Amino acid sequence: MAFLELDHVSLGFGPPNDRTEVLKDVNLQVQENEFVAIIGFSGSGKSTLVSLLAGLQQPEKGCVRMHGQPVTEPGPERGIMFQNYSLLPWLSVHGNIELAVKQVFPRYSRAERKAHVERYIEMVNLTPAADKKPSELSGGMRQRVSLARTLAMQPEVILLDEPLSALDALTRANLQDEIVRIWGEDRRTVVMITNDVDEALLMADRVVPLTMGPEATLADAFTIDLPRPRDRTLSNSDPDFKHLRNRITQYLIGLNEEAKALRVDERKEMPDVRPVDFYATRRTSFWERLRNNDTDAA
Amino acid sequence: MAFKYKLLKAIDVAGLQVFDPVVRLCYGEEPKLQLRRIGLFIVIPLLTLAAFVALWAYVGPRHKTKAGEVPSPAVVLQAGQDTWRFDAWEDTKAADYKRAGQDREQALAAVNARIEELEPQAEQAAAQLAEVEDAYRTQLMEQVKPLYDEYRQMRVDFRDESQRREAELEDRAAHLSGSVAEREAFLDALREHRQWEEGEKAELAAFKDQIGEIEDAKAPELEAARAQSNDLGQELQYLRKRRDQLTSDNLSLKLADAEQRLEQREQAFLQASSGEEALSLANQILAEEAAMERIETSTYAKPWTLPDQIMRSILCVFTGFVLASIIAIPIGILCGLNRVFMAAMTPLISLFKPVSPIVWLPIVFIIVGGFIPEPSDSALLDFFNAIPVLGAYDVNPAFLSSAITVALCSLWPTLVNTALGVAAIDKDHINVARVLRLGFWSRLVKIVVPSALPLIFAGLRISLGVGWMVLIAAELLSSSEGIGKFVWDMFNNGSSQTFAQMFVVVFVVGLIGLLLDRIMIVFQRLVSFDGAPTAL
Ligand SMILES: Nc1ncnc2c1ncn2[C@@H]1O[C@H](COP(=O)(O)OP(=O)(O)OP(=O)(O)O)[C@@H](O)[C@H]1O
Ligand SMILES: [Mg+2]
Numbered sequence: 001m002a003f004l005e006l007d008h009v010s011l012g013f014g015p016p017n018d019r020t021e022v023l024k025d026v027n028l029q030v031q032e033n034e035f036v037a038i039i040g041f042s043g044s045g046k047s048t049l050v051s052l053l054a055g056l057q058q059p060e061k062g063c064v065r066m067h068g069q070p071v072t073e074p075g076p077e078r079g080i081m082f083q084n085y086s087l088l089p090w091l092s093v094h095g096n097i098e099l100a101v102k103q104v105f106p107r108y109s110r111a112e113r114k115a116h117v118e119r120y121i122e123m124v125n126l127t128p129a130a131d132k133k134p135s136e137l138s139g140g141m142r143q144r145v146s147l148a149r150t151l152a153m154q155p156e157v158i159l160l161d162e163p164l165s166a167l168d169a170l171t172r173a174n175l176q177d178e179i180v181r182i183w184g185e186d187r188r189t190v191v192m193i194t195n196d197v198d199e200a201l202l203m204a205d206r207v208v209p210l211t212m213g214p215e216a217t218l219a220d221a222f223t224i225d226l227p228r229p230r231d232r233t234l235s236n237s238d239p240d241f242k243h244l245r246n247r248i249t250q251y252l253i254g255l256n257e258e259a260k261a262l263r264v265d266e267r268k269e270m271p272d273v274r275p276v277d278f279y280a281t282r283r284t285s286f287w288e289r290l291r292n293n294d295t296d297a298a
Numbered sequence: 299m300a301f302k303y304k305l306l307k308a309i310d311v312a313g314l315q316v317f318d319p320v321v322r323l324c325y326g327e328e329p330k331l332q333l334r335r336i337g338l339f340i341v342i343p344l345l346t347l348a349a350f351v352a353l354w355a356y357v358g359p360r361h362k363t364k365a366g367e368v369p370s371p372a373v374v375l376q377a378g379q380d381t382w383r384f385d386a387w388e389d390t391k392a393a394d395y396k397r398a399g400q401d402r403e404q405a406l407a408a409v410n411a412r413i414e415e416l417e418p419q420a421e422q423a424a425a426q427l428a429e430v431e432d433a434y435r436t437q438l439m440e441q442v443k444p445l446y447d448e449y450r451q452m453r454v455d456f457r458d459e460s461q462r463r464e465a466e467l468e469d470r471a472a473h474l475s476g477s478v479a480e481r482e483a484f485l486d487a488l489r490e491h492r493q494w495e496e497g498e499k500a501e502l503a504a505f506k507d508q509i510g511e512i513e514d515a516k517a518p519e520l521e522a523a524r525a526q527s528n529d530l531g532q533e534l535q536y537l538r539k540r541r542d543q544l545t546s547d548n549l550s551l552k553l554a555d556a557e558q559r560l561e562q563r564e565q566a567f568l569q570a571s572s573g574e575e576a577l578s579l580a581n582q583i584l585a586e587e588a589a590m591e592r593i594e595t596s597t598y599a600k601p602w603t604l605p606d607q608i609m610r611s612i613l614c615v616f617t618g619f620v621l622a623s624i625i626a627i628p629i630g631i632l633c634g635l636n637r638v639f640m641a642a643m644t645p646l647i648s649l650f651k652p653v654s655p656i657v658w659l660p661i662v663f664i665i666v667g668g669f670i671p672e673p674s675d676s677a678l679l680d681f682f683n684a685i686p687v688l689g690a691y692d693v694n695p696a697f698l699s700s701a702i703t704v705a706l707c708s709l710w711p712t713l714v715n716t717a718l719g720v721a722a723i724d725k726d727h728i729n730v731a732r733v734l735r736l737g738f739w740s741r742l743v744k745i746v747v748p749s750a751l752p753l754i755f756a757g758l759r760i761s762l763g764v765g766w767m768v769l770i771a772a773e774l775l776s777s778s779e780g781i782g783k784f785v786w787d788m789f790n791n792g793s794s795q796t797f798a799q800m801f802v803v804v805f806v807v808g809l810i811g812l813l814l815d816r817i818m819i820v821f822q823r824l825v826s827f828d829g830a831p832t833a834l
Contacts (some may be wrong), residue, residue, distance in 0.1 A: 056732060073735075074607070074732045074735060076734055078733075084726060088727060088730065088745070089827040090751070090825075090827040099734070099744060103734040104734070135827065179301045235630055243343070
């Protein structure tokens with residue numbers, strides 16, 4: 001029995017006459033203390049998948065289970081970091097994190113809580129901005145607050161929806177290490193959405209591609225058995241690493257082309273006829289005449 | 299530099315952005331731009347104000363009414379000063395009543411000295427006024443007498459000519475032949491005569507009006523003399539009243555008197571020989587003690603003055619406003635949270651929202667009266683009168699009715715805005731609450747209310763504005779002491795002095811309304827979190 005699983009899950013949006021089936025027949029088994037990265041194109045349904053795992057949405061078909069029990073509502077044991085950060089704009093950075101900490105660790109004394117919050121603010125390098133409101137922060141800073149809030153809840157399962165997409169390379173590398181450290185030391189289970197193949201390779205045990213929507217589903221996983229700790233400086237030289245990256249990239253390119261081909265096929269075939277020229281006597285331009293000559297000759 | 303930005307921020311939060319360019323100019327930041335902004339935001343509004351005052355000064359005095367002409371800005375300013383001086387004088391008298399010992403003696407000496415100083419001045423002013431009046435009257439007579447003579451002559455001439463013409467017509471009528479043409483001609487002649495008569499009468503009336511205008515014309519020196527004499531007279535009267543408060547009416551003196559009487563009785567009681575006498579004296583002692591207690595708690599009966607009435611109005615509007623908020627915010631939150639509740643409330647809201655204060659007030663007045671059968675002995679009134687600041691302004695049924703009417707009319711914007719703010723809460727924020735498994739109350743207090751707060755405060759701001767407008771009408775109707783009552787009293791008085799005071803009230807009401815709005819803007823800014831500027 002898997003720790004966290006999606007069992008033949010389908011979900012769509014909209015009324016029957018205007019429906020988009022976003023996810024169809026999705027299966028995923030996440031083992032305890034596993035690090036799974038889900039990779040896929042924009043709009044394919046990754047965020048929908050995460051909110052199903054969190055319990056914020058219920059599947060129309062199939063079942064989401066944790067410890068074998070159906071997930072019916074969200075809860076702090078499955079901490080989710082939203083793609084749009086969802087910070088409370090009237091609270092400061094400290095206040096936003098404190099709200100979550102207060103709820104998850106009600107027994108903490110005031111001092112303990114303060115120390116806990118400050119530790120996570122420090123982790124994402126936001127100590128100087130601790131008293132600022134979200135509207136006074138840059139996009140990347142907000143993303144880091146959101147990450148800190150989720151990690152500060154110390155959830156069993158950490159669900160991260162593109163957690164580092166807005167950050168510069170250096171901050172990003174630091175936080176990747178931090179997430180992997182927390183995952184390893186505290187023995188958490190992580191499901192992370194990303195669209196960066198290198199990031200997935202550096203962090204995950206398994207990379208699962210989501211096919212192009214609509215009716216997206218999870219494809220076969222790539223198991224990343226690179227030894228840990230993984231050194232990002234080796235990513236350009238290490239043959240295993242390069243090999244995996246090529247395979248995943250090729251697979252994604254394939255998905256993309258397949259999707260394009262599908263779309264071309266979907267188009268109605270038009271009979272290959274040339275319109276009758278009703279205005280044969282009309283003066284045609286030089287270029288038009290040239291073009292006509294061309295096709296006539298062919 | 300840091301101070302500059304703190305100052306600018308404070309100005310912004312206080313809603314005084316008008317002064318932003320002034321501060322920046324003082325720091326020498328882009329002087330050209332700042333000057334242009336000062337021109338736009340300060341100079342142009344001031345010019346408009348000046349143009350308005352000039353127009354008013356020109357047009358106002360040209361319109362005559364029963365209560366004198368429409369007062370000019372200068373007259374209104376004077377009336378305002380008089381109103382505040384009256385208040386200050388009354389306060390001084392109230393203080394005098396309580397003065398005791400050396401303090402009282404010093405004050406009395408000062409008052410007496412001033413009276414001595416003023417009395418000859420007042421006499422002189424009265425004499426001068428009589429003189430000026432005489433001079434003016436003779437000068438007027440000289441000017442007007444020939445005109446009256448001319449007028450009388452014109453009337454005599456008119457009467458003679460009219461009689462002559464009428465006799466002629468009578469004569470013609472007596473000798474009319476049967477000819478149609480002749481009879482028609484006679485009719486025409488009569489018609490022409492009547493027209494002439496009317497024309498002459500109109501001319502006479504116009505002439506008389508001209509004389510009247512000359513007689514009514516203001517003589518500046520006479521007005522000045524009269525004003526000076528009046529001023530001195532008023533001040534003297536005030537000083538004499540003060541003297542009364544410091545002597546015959548004074549609290550400490552009355553108390554001393556009573557104490558002395560009490561002591562006499564006590565002495566007599568100690569020496570009383572017969573039982574009958576002792577009993578009678580003991581009774582007298584008790585009566586004296588009660589009288590002393592009454593005197594001790596008595597205060598100077600200060601009449602209502604405009605500043606006090608303004609304070610009472612402000613307190614009344616706040617009472618109503620607080621009441622409205624207590625009702626509107628919870629109901630609004632429930633409406634926003636629950637669609638069923640919203641559907642249930644909608645007809646009530648739509649039905650009662652447009653009802654005018656004029657309709658609410660009498661109903662409220664009667665209902666409040668039902669709760670307070672005996673104003674002198676009512677737990678409800680005692681409760682309100684025990685509130686520190688409010689109690690000093692005598693909460694009575696009229697006050698409560700006005701406040702409740704204010705609440706009934708002003709709760710709607712807050713209610714609707716609160717419901718809107720709560721219903722429009724961001725789905726992402728709800729998701730955060732769901733993930734954290736916040737309970738109903740934490741969700742309400744930590745997510746729903748803070749996110750709706752800017753809209754709630756926008757509603758409160760509108761409510762306070764509406765309440766202030768409603769209050770004046772409610773006070774006027776319910777005769778609750780306040781600005782509305784002041785206006786009503788001034789209207790019923792109907793003199794040119796009170797007419798000017800009604801204009802004073804216009805500015806007072808406007809300024810206070812502006813101030814209340816500013817305060818609400820500050821609050822609105824403090825709770826707004828998206829950094830979006832609040833509409834002015
Ligand atoms: N509440 C909704 N109502 C209707 N359609 C929705 C809703 N939420 C998502 N969708 C649709 O579901 C599809 C997947 O959305 P989703 O947000 O999961 O994409 P995504 O893979 O996370 O994309 P991105 O990488 O850009 O974040 C989109 O086509 C979107 O239009
Ligand atoms: Mg997404």
